[in-house]
Amino acid sequence: MTRWGQQTLVADRPTGPAVRGLAxxxxxxxxxxxxxxxxxxxxxDLTGVVDLHERCSARSRNRRYHGGSARPAPTRLRRLLEPARGVTLLATPTVSQAPTAPVVAMANLLGEGDLAEVALLVRDDWQRRGLGSALLHRLVWQAEQGGYAALALHIQAENTPMLRTVRRLGPPSAVDRDGSLLTLTVPLTATASPAGAGQP
Ligand SMILES: CC(C)(COP(=O)(O)OP(=O)(O)OC[C@H]1O[C@@H](n2cnc3c(N)ncnc32)[C@H](O)[C@@H]1OP(=O)(O)O)[C@@H](O)C(=O)NCCC(=O)NCCS
Structure with missing residues (x-):
């Protein structure tokens, strides 16, 4: 098992960090x-992302947004889709050209100075299959491409799945605690491959 689990990159045709969507x-x-x-x-992608949130459990939504279990308003989701600095990645179960393909996970990278704030949401019936690790790895790569110095992750102290997922990043340089919320700062080392997956 690699640091990133056993996902395999089947096909990769990125055309640069400025491109959004199917390209x-x-x-x-x-x-x-x-x-x-x-x-x-x-x-x-708004419809697909709204559907993703509707199909997630209240606990998953609460762990992602740290504020109750309600679905975020579409206006907030719309802002997340195309952040001014950063990127939002979506996972769909089949390679589809249609924007209506079901979205089963969302990964967000928001740039704040030289920090890249990272968050994940995997649909409950897709959890524990390596998808969260794969998305985190791609965000690390994106953050390194973007020249960020470190990742920042806000994680509830009881959120064992996310804490285990983040362990793959290596030791944080700082862990701050505000009540039940941990903020981990993880320095970037520019060692990630684009998918990371399946490589020794
Ligand atoms: C956290 C989350 C993104 C992980 O996604 P995932 O696709 O299940 O993750 P993976 O399958 O890649 O598993 C990664 C690690 O988490 C562990 N894990 C996943 N689900 C788990 C669970 N329910 N209980 C315990 N460990 C769990 C896996 O065993 C693995 O750890 P290991 O390599 O030490 O065995 C997903 O559970 C999720 O979306 N949760 C709700 C939203 C959330 O918590 N977001 C984080 C806010 S920043």
Whole structure:
């Protein structure tokens, strides 16, 4: 098992960090053989992302947004889709050209100075299949391409799945605690490959 688990990059045709949507689509094979398409989000993904949140459990939404279990308002999701600095990645279970393909996970990278704030949401029925690790790895690569110095992650102290996922990044340089919320700062070392997956 590598630091990033056993996802395999099946096809990669990125065209640069400025491109959004299907143009930067890559295909990853998860350890159980399922293939997912991963690409940056575009504004017409709102319906798919709203559906993702509706299909997630209240606990997953609460762990992602740290504020109750309600679904975020569409205006907030729309802002997340195309951040001014950073990128939002979406995973779909099959490689589809249609913006209506179901979104099963979302990964956000928001730039704040030289820090890249990272957050993940994997649909409950897709959790524990290596998808969260694969998306985190791609965000690390994106952050390194963007020249960020470190990642910042806000994680509830009880959120064992996310804490285990983040362990793959290596030791944080700082862990701050505000009540039940941990903020981990993880320095970037520019060692990630584009998918990371399946490589020794
Ligand atoms: C955290 C989350 C993104 C992980 O995604 P995932 O696709 O399940 O992650 P993976 O399958 O790649 O597993 C990564 C690690 O988490 C562990 N894990 C996943 N689900 C787990 C669970 N329910 N209980 C314990 N460990 C769990 C895996 O065993 C693995 O650890 P290991 O390599 O030490 O065995 C997902 O659970 C999620 O979306 N949770 C709700 C939102 C959230 O918590 N976001 C984080 C806010 S920053």
């Amino acid at each position: 930067d689509l890559v295909t990853l094979r998860l350890p159980d053989g399922a293939e997912v398409g991963v690409r940056s989000a575009a504004s017409d």
